[in-house]
Amino acid sequence: MRLACVRRCHPWMIAAGCLAVFLSGCNTPQTTQLDLTAPASAEQDTSTTSSKSSLGVAWLPIDDQRLDATSLGNIGNCAYVTKSILPWVDQQLHAIKGTNFGEAGDPAKADLVIKPILLKLYIQNVNITKSAVVVFRLELSSHGKSVGELTCRGRYAGMNWSGSDDEMTGAIQKAFADCVSNITASLELNIKLQHTAVLTSG
């Protein structure tokens, strides 16, 4: 049935139809709910194993300081929203492992306690390019004392091919993976510097 229809249509009619469907998505204001939870963990490298002498790190619950917890930004006239993503974000942060640190579980027994503050999480477009950004501030404390804070940003920019939900979800997940990688690197460096400081003072 579908084949017969295709035979009756001129190729330019099919092309025009496809173009109309493609463009209609851009021109009509619409709100789309994205599901960020599905394949994200596959994008991240959590295979690094911590050494036995590594620091125990504990994560406190996320403080979401965005102006709106549901908004994920806009691409042209299309607005993207999501249901509460904090449990998913929390899960991603807990999965972070480095060579010098690992998950400690109980904050009371941890060497380093991290309070993650979600500052930005959005996707937007610059002309035909989609750009996703994730920013966290990490407040670090050790045995009840503040030992500093880190601001970590993840981003991804690429051509907006079809404007599909999968494409947008993928872009945000890639930005998140970049952020996780930057968090890991920053924590490694921070812990290394603290070790050096302890050794020097000792």
Next chain:
Amino acid sequence: MNLIPAEAFGRGRSFVVLLALGVMFLSGCATSVRVPISSDSRTQLGAVIGIVGLRQQEIGTEINTSNVSAATGGGLIAAIVDSSIDNSRAKKAESAVTPLRDALINYQPGNILAVDLQKALATVPGVSPSHVDVRQIIDPNTTAGWINGSGGASVLLVNLSYKLSPNFGSIIVSAEVSLHAGGSRLASVAQNKPNLPPLVYYNVFSSTYTLFGLSDAPTLDGMAKLWAANGGQSAQKALDFELQELAVMIAYDLTAPSPSDGKSYKAPETAEIRQIQIYGTPGRPFQEGYIEHKTDGRAWVRLPLGQLSGIAQ
């Protein structure tokens, strides 16, 4: 003599229809952007609340779009080249802006504009808001929801955006401002604009702050570092200034009269003409307007459809 052959009548009719559509389209474009409010209407607004809405979470970037297609007479290959160049420029801009975004991570332009608006509007009879909220615009229905849910109060809505110019030399702050009478007040004079409930005042504002005195033209990375230096001092100074100017311009425009013919904003004979650059449009066009107001090294340029832009004199 028939200019259109009989056998081509169908084609001719299509041409006439197209021409008519073109005229309708162009006449639509020439409609004034600004909807002024009379002093009479201002006194009937009752309680007013202000809302600053933001679509974006951080400072935006802009690119000069590639024009290969137009230069070579079009075609698919040229369009693909344009897309590729635009994508490359956008990725470069989004990468280069990172140090500035990091420097402005704690900067809240919405909150600053809210304070500036409260101050500036205190002197405008009838429009002084009891409070100004700052909210995230989620989708095109968000603002209508706020206005319809205002509990009978009139709403002054400021849709704020801010971005860097394509060469990162300027920061441009702009705002779409609308005033919606509460309840059924002023229903007889209310007008319509896309994606907004009926309104009694509307205009679009911009304020541009440029980094001058640069010996050579730095790269995007270089410009971003200049704005971001010392915790984003230059960028914050620029944004503070622009947001304050925007608030003062809004207060000024709420009491500015309608044009004499009720539609177009023609330059008075003695007025100084200035050009405003409109970014993000192919061909990088300029729009001409006249200086309506000068203050402390700044000029406020009134564009032909009523918009107001603040630039350096």
